[in-house]
Amino acid sequence: MTQIVDLAWLSQHITDASVKGITHATSTLIRDGEIAVGMQMPAVRELAERLGVSPATVSAAWAQLKKQKVLAGKGRSGVWVSGNSVMPRPIRFEKIGNYGENVRASLAMASPDPSLLPDLRQAMLAGLASPQLNSYQREAISPQLQTAITPRWPYPAEAWLATDGGFDAMNLIVQTLLSPGDRVVIEDPTATRLLDILDNIGAEILPLPCDEQGPIATALATLLQKSPAMFIYQPRTHSATGHSVSQRRSAELARVLANSTTIIVEDDGIGDLSRWPVWSLGFHYPERVLHVHSFSKAYGPDLRLAVLSGTSEMVKRLQAWRNFGVSWTSRILQDAVAWMLNDEDTQQRVQHARATYAQRRQQLLAALAKRGLLLEERDGLSVWIPVQSEQYAMITLAARGIAVLPGERCSINSRQFIRVSAALLPFAQLDSIADAIVIASGRELNLSSEL
Numbered sequence: 232m233t234q235i236v237d238l239a240w241l242s243q244h245i246t247d248a249s250v251k252g253i254t255h256a257t258s259t260l261i262r263d264g265e266i267a268v269g270m271q272m273p274a275v276r277e278l279a280e281r282l283g284v285s286p287a288t289v290s291a292a293w294a295q296l297k298k299q300k301v302l303a304g305k306g307r308s309g310v311w312v313s314g315n316s317v318m319p320r321p322i323r324f325e326k327i328g329n330y331g332e333n334v335r336a337s338l339a340m341a342s343p344d345p346s347l348l349p350d351l352r353q354a355m356l357a358g359l360a361s362p363q364l365n366s367y368q369r370e371a372i373s374p375q376l377q378t379a380i381t382p383r384w385p386y387p388a389e390a391w392l393a394t395d396g397g398f399d400a401m402n403l404i405v406q407t408l409l410s411p412g413d414r415v416v417i418e419d420p421t422a423t424r425l426l427d428i429l430d431n432i433g434a435e436i437l438p439l440p441c442d443e444q445g446p447i448a449t450a451l452a453t454l455l456q457k458s459p460a461m462f463i464y465q466p467r468t469h470s471a472t473g474h475s476v477s478q479r480r481s482a483e484l485a486r487v488l489a490n491s492t493t494i495i496v497e498d499d500g501i502g503d504l505s506r507w508p509v510w511s512l513g514f515h516y517p518e519r520v521l522h523v524h525s526f527s528k529a530y531g532p533d534l535r536l537a538v539l540s541g542t543s544e545m546v547k548r549l550q551a552w553r554n555f556g557v558s559w560t561s562r563i564l565q566d567a568v569a570w571m572l573n574d575e576d577t578q579q580r581v582q583h584a585r586a587t588y589a590q591r592r593q594q595l596l597a598a599l600a601k602r603g604l605l606l607e608e609r610d611g612l613s614v615w616i617p618v619q620s621e622q623y624a625m626i627t628l629a630a631r632g633i634a635v636l637p638g639e640r641c642s643i644n645s646r647q648f649i650r651v652s653a654a655l656l657p658f659a660q661l662d663s664i665a666d667a668i669v670i671a672s673g674r675e676l677n678l679s680s681e682l
Contacts, residue, residue, distance in 0.1 A: 236266055238273040242281040250411040250433065253282070253292035261301055261312055272302065272310045291412045295433040335632035336664055338652040341470065341612040343504075343528045347584035349577045351531055351567065358567035369558045371550050372538065372565065379569040380538055385466075385522065386513030388540030392549055393560040397500050397525030397537040401463075402428050404496055404521055404539070407552040409434055413460040416493070418446055420471040420642040422500065425463065438643035439464070443607065445476035448483035455491050462488070466497040466512075466522075468505040471641045471650055473609030481510035488516065497522040503529040504585050506610055518542055526568050528612070529581050536564050588612055592653045598665035603677035612654040619673030621647045627671040633664060 245256040260266045272278075275293065279286040293310055296302040303313035363373060372393040380391065394400040401424075409415065411433030417425065419438030429436055437454045439446050439462075446464050467475045476484075488495065495512050499505075502525050513520040525537040539549070553559070571577040588611075595614055596606055606616065613636075618624040625637050628649075638648040651668065669676050 235271045236273055238277055238281060241273060242278065245282060248282040248284045250288055250291045250295070253289060254295045254411065257292065258296060258301060266312055268312050268314060270312050291433065295411060298430050333632050334634050336657055336660055337634045338656065339634045339636045341652045341654060343532065343612065344654050347587055348531050349571060349580045354567040354570045355563065357570035358563035361562045361566040363562050369554065371546055373562050373569065375569040376538070376565040379572040384540065385509040385511035386517065388513065388522065389517065390543045390546040391538055391540050392546050393565050394537050394539060395557070395560055396527055396535045397498065397523055398424050400523045400537045400539045401425060401498055403549055403552060405429060405432050407549050408494060409460055414457055416451065416454045416459045416462040418464050419644055420638060420646070422470045423640045426641065436643055441472065441474065443474050444480040445474060446484060448480065448487045451484060452487045455487065455493065459493050461494045461496060463496045463498060466499055466509045467507045468501045468610040470500050470611065472615040473611040473613065475505065475507040475610055476510060478510045481512065485512055485515040488512065495520045499524045501528055501611055502526055503581050504588065506585060506589065521545060530568060530571055534564050534568060536560065536568050588654055591656055594658065594661065595653045595656060598661050599668060601678065602665055602669045604669045604672060604674055613650050613652045615648060615650055616668065616672060617648045618671060619647065621649065623673065624649050624671035628667055631667045633667055
């Protein structure tokens, strides 16, 4: 018979009855072996009554431990201990693309083409000349980088902070400004790692539908009635669908957000490779907008550099959290990027890369159109393709050695699609890849003689 954890004993070991406190105390008891794998947890309602909290608080703590694969089960069968290793992991991100040796075309990751990236040699030498080099002063951003980005920033920001890449910035924002159980509105679909980051903090995700102009304003208005703590969206080229927020849509979102206090986070992951401008909500609500601009895809992933802006108070809070760890981003990398932002040859190379990615996208779209699959030309390093069955699409493509990103990795709802990277498309295989994608989409292959 399954042993049930003693209710009185467990409640005595939980001194902080918040979601975070219940999660921490329970995970510690499990990790230390005082609650063994296979034991059943007390009923949610009974534990809630003993702790003097609502059942929702205990349920939220259990949900957090389920995400960490420590607890399992629900309903009448009860919740039981399934593991004793509490190790948060980005589950969605880690599940992307392990196809073994069968892969002949790896199109899952929307990574930049190394041959289109700027040469970093002169930039790194400029970074080594930083006047603040090797200082232990914990400055939010180097003066050189701040000077370089100020005239190109999408709104007049009050303060900036350099981070170790775009997702480092997003994780920092979430870890610092959210608590377990907070509600967060986020586009559906969105970036895979953003969902992992929100899962890790224990946020309640409220998926926001989008169309070709970005988040739908009326849907956002409905979700704001639930008083979310944060709204996260991609203000221009979207990492999954390739759409970009229009000026008109940005104005609609601004009107909907007028009477809320929700923090607004703009994640500009593709940065300077986008062909569209950013219509930042920072123009309307600078007191509660955090804008993140990543330089990785345009200037080099190994630069690991992004910049975020916000109020001075917000940036101070983010910097305080960073002081538990790295404290500041390498000034060598910051000043290398500052140099590239002012270097004419580098900027021309970025423009060339943007045009080349557009050409590759268009070639893939033309090959699909030739076979009867007509898709709208959008932007970015990949192509968003609706399919009748995502599972069928993934099996069909994997059987042909083609790896793509399944929509389930970046979506909360059951919308069926795949994302195919065009940035590193092997054009010698374009015809066979296009054939496979059309078959995988569930459509009949209809090869036309005309492009």
